[in-house]
Amino acid sequence: MDKLVGRDPEAMRYAIKRSCENKSEVVQADEKEAGMRATLNLGHTFGHAIENGSGYGTFLHGEGVAIGTAMAATMSEKMGWIDEGLKQRIYDILESADLPLKLPKDSPMTVETFNKLMSLDKKVADGQLRLILLQGGLGGCKFTGDFDQKAMQETIEQFVAEIGEP
Structure with a gap:
């Protein structure tokens, strides 16, 4: 977290990549926002x-x-x-x-x-x-x-x- 708060480029790249992957997985699993997607x-x-x-x-x-x-x-x-x-x-x-x-x-x-x-x-x-x-x-x-x-x-x-x- 210290690296993210400090805007370390590598930590930022990793966090953004994982966030996008996580969100994509949730959206794909619940395209019509019937359940799991609402957790976002x-x-x-x-x-x-x-x-x-x-x-x-x-x-x-x-x-x-x-x-x-x-x-x-x-x-x-x-x-x-x-x-x-x-x-x-x-x-x-x-x-x-x-x-x-x-x-x-x-x-x-x-x-x-x-x-x-x-x-x-x-x-x-x-x-x-x-x-x-x-x-x-x-x-x-x-x-x-x-x-x-x-x-x-x-x-x-x-x-x-x-x-x-x-």
Whole structure:
């Protein structure tokens, strides 16, 4: 990870090549996005709300998705779908990649903004928000509309309350 953060050309080439290969394998296995392919969107529903609510260009897409991934991991742990150790491992990986885990002190995001923007996400079907959450071991994802709404609200409230905290 240090080499990637340091923009080592060989490490970057390898990471880009493997990322493209991994994505290609997932897309080929699920061309119509009926299941496995949705896992590529982990962190995106929260992340898109952050990008949109903060003003496009405030965050790089990957930065918004990183915070969204932290939110998805937090929510998944609150629901008992993953344990605290896995959530911490995800946080540690994101942090080692020098990605943000929290909204910055000047973030305009509120609970209301999150709820409004997430309700407009492309993964809303028949008026129901569907999320990609973590379940089980590392890499275990679930694309579902059947999740604990209270856990989602608690997660949003937690991340909004932490705005400006170091």
